[in-house]
Amino acid sequence: MPGRSQEPRRRLVAPAAGARGGWPPPGSRASGAARARRGPAPAVSRRVRPWPAASRDRAAAERVVRETLEQGVRFRAVFLLLAGVILVIAMTNVLVGAAGLVHESGSRPLTPAEQDRYVKDEIAGRWRTWPATLVFPTELQYVGLGGTQQYARRIGMAPEVSCRAGTDAPVGATLAEQGCRTLLRATYADQTSTFVVTVGIAVLGDEERRAAATSRLAVDDRVGVRPVAFPGTASALFGAAQRQRNAWIGVGPYIVFFTAGYADGRTREAVAPEENLHSELWPVAQSVAGRIARALGDEPSAVPQCTQGNVC
DSSP: OTTSOOSOOOOOOOOOTTOBTTBSOTTSHHHHHHHHHHOSOOOOOOOOOOOHHHHHHHHHHHHHHHHHHHHHHHHHHHHHHHHHHHHHHHHHHHHHHHHHHHHHHSOOBOOHHHHHHHHHHHHHTHHHHSOHHHHSOSEEEEEOTTSOEEEEEEEEEEEEEOTTTTBOHHHHHHHHHTTOOEEEEEEEEOTTSOEEEEEEEEEOSSHHHHHHHHHHSOOOTTOSBOOOOOTTSTTTTOOGGGOOEEEEEEETTEEEEEEEEETTOOOTTTSOHHHHHTSSHHHHHHHHHHHHHHHHHSOOSOOOSBTTBTOO
């Protein structure tokens, strides 16, 4: 404006604290030196509040983890111990079994009891293991009244029947009580075809049962095995009424019954007792049945000496 100076106005700045009369001016070297002499400004401390709940939770979690690890280590130790014990027991059983197998598989001498058991088992199985022609041979030798060697020939063999069906009632009941398994029968004729003989083999479980059965059989020569007749042969007329006598022989687990009669069909009542006494009828029957019984009960020709044959 006219009449005023054109020089710009100056802003008055208050002197900094500590400066005397505003000197030295801010930003000057003297100002920096002054600050250096006073030293750095004191740091303002800030107070941080702790978090106690978080610290306790973290410590508890660490403790749980540590206890879990320790428990796992204990469980693992127990498991390893049990596994070791089981492994030792299993290995012991295997070794014992292997030793027993080697011992059993190795050949050794049979004891007298084992040899006796072998003989009894072999005899007891003959009615199954032997062919029928060996149980009832085609021909059987016997000695006639004149001392001559003669042969009875087999006429035929009957199918297996129960012990009750093939014997008279009193005999069948006794056999059934002792567990008789089956009855095998065959009929023979003497060399002249005058006499006929039916032989019946009752098979029991063992020798003890056979002995019990024979001790209970009635002493009666009118009862025993039922005869087997084959049409068109010398035995065609041989029936229960034609039986002159009955008897039996016990051997092993077998009872060998036999009965004899005349091929012409004469009944027991029709023949005088004296005639039978002087006849070859009963000696022929005894010889035929005796040979069959001896063959069934004879000991084997060879009894093993060791568990594996005869080489120990």
